[in-house]
Amino acid sequence: MNTMKWLLKREYWEHKGGFFWAPVVVSGLLALLTIGSMLFATVAGNKGGFHLDGNNSAINLQQALNDISDPQKIEFAKGLAVGYPAVAMPLMFTLGFVVFFYCLGSLYDERKDRSILFWKSLPVSDRDTVISKALTALVVGPLIAIAFALALSLLVLFCLMVLAAFHGLNLFGLVLGDKNFYLVILQILSLIPIYVLWALPTAGYLLFVSSWAKTKPFLWAVGVPVVGGVILTWVNALAGSPFVLESYWNIIVARGLGSVFPGSWLGQVAETNANINPDNAVSMLLANTYGMLGTANLWIGVVIGLVFLAGAVKMRRYRDEG
């Protein structure tokens, strides 16, 4: 019996809105926005209203593109080959929200509409159920989002290059011949394991609240840390501020609630190299990301996440519903 496969399917069917339609809508909007502005720029540029180098003199776009020197062309193509996925950043940001609210709702909704009594009438363990939800949140969701991100980025890149070629600047060879164009896809995919580990405490915490709260899980999940922090700050202030509470807000609120946002681990990175260029941008991203494996922060978070998940399993197993 391939139970896990069906559990994952159930999660997708049940939450298609967040995992499928949200990326569709956001991708669509982004595509419209970027391609639209590109078209606008070319049209405006052709009419002579496009300022390329900061001078006040209007330059004809066609002319400008023709004037680009070869070294400049190569640098530009390199940047595109590495940076084209950047257009899809809003999608990854959306994913953070989707994962947050998915975790918060998934064990709560089935209790609220009592469908848990149906799920529990089948030979599927609570442990497998909670695991399937964690997997959906941390692996399936991101994979789908990345798929959309890629589709979107390639589409936008393609349109950009077509428009450029239309005006005499042929980048196709340079971009598609650049190994980074292909590597960056794999490199983005390789971030997923770190995302799983980093986001685990938040996902676990939210799933736990989802399994525990009798009502209004959002208020509980967000309210408890925030209100707790406010009270602490207030008490601290009354006592003459003996403690620095910045780490509370950092850990409990930012890390506790925000880890589901892809890339949020980069905020923890100690050293920043100011000299970022297309050649080292991705490897830096990867290095900083994989560097997290050496931090206590990551692994403590993993343990906390697993503890919360175990708690969620216990809640679902023994709580008296309906």
Added chain:
Amino acid sequence: MSVQWSDNSPIYRQLKDKLVGMMLDGFIKPGDALPSVRQIAAEYQLNPITVSRAFQELADEQVVEKRRGLGMYMSENARSQLLTSEKQRFMQDEWPQIAERIQRLGLNIENLLATTKGEQQ
């Protein structure tokens, strides 16, 4: 089939009587298959055990016979069997009560018979 079962006798016996009635009236003919336990249970909303019990008694009285793998069938000589047992029941249970009632009401049996004969003609 919404049937009103009376509370005078066990359901299985009432069901048996019903089946007997169907056989006597010719709705079920000798050699015919009876509906299955399941079908009767479902249609009359009864427990299958109850239905089985009715069938068992009919089988014991040799009114129906069990054909292996096929189900219950009305016996060839069922009619005569039934008439015998129905007659017996009438004589033992029903007639004494009716006779007592006739007496209680102060009626004369011969007059009664005459009236029924008259109605029949």
Added chain:
Amino acid sequence: MSGVLTAKGLNKRYGKQLAVDHINLAIQPGRIVGLIGPNGSGKTTTLKAALGLIPFEGELKVLGFDPRTQRDELMNEVCFIADVAVLPRWIRVREVIDFVEGVHPKFNRRKAKDYLAKTKLSPDMKVKEMSKGMIVQLHLAIVMSIDAKLLVLDEPTLGLDILYRKQFYQNLLEEYFDENKTIIVTTHQVEEIEHILSDLIFIREGKITLNTSMDEIGERFAEVMVSSDNYAAAKALNPIDERTVFGKTVFLFDGVPRSTLAQFGELKTPGIADLFVATMKGTYA
């Protein structure tokens, strides 16, 4: 312990309230058992304990499994309908069939398709588009396609109109039930299932007030209408209930031989409803 469900000293407390008070049960296979009781009597709590949905104290074995520690194994052999409408509202007919087939080793897809063919349900319909009766049809079709040894139905026809209710039991009896299966039903609509049951359990305030087979009821209990002459004599035999019908007294006796009672008049077997009212009234146990 053999037997489908055996309980010894089953106990469940909610705070100060004792929902189930040290009850004993022994349900045999091939039976259709009615667990009848008013709201808050502990019948739902007992079922939930048996299905491993809540923790409890005491001894309880269902199909040989302890629902506290062996729930996963138990759920391969038990099926239940906890309420009329617990199917998830977002799910489609084909999705729920696919899911159950994918996770339940004893599900028979063809059977489900056959049952659904007799309804107006189509594969793409969502539960939220269905009436209550249709949801029950779907849930029942799924349940009947699972070869479970025990089926637990907690108020399965609550709020359904009569056509769906009759169809429900008709389908169960015709297509599903056999001597290897056991069904436990709780319901308020006692008259509806009166003749379907093979065994009867009354529960009240956490305690079992009656546990008997339907056959025994005819032998054990008798109702008789007595005239005023016989009133005192009948009363002396300790009836468990007395009520008035059209100005005449009707006594209900438990365990008094029919031969003794025949002198007072025509004996009737009480219906479950009357028996229920009678046993619920006093502290009779």
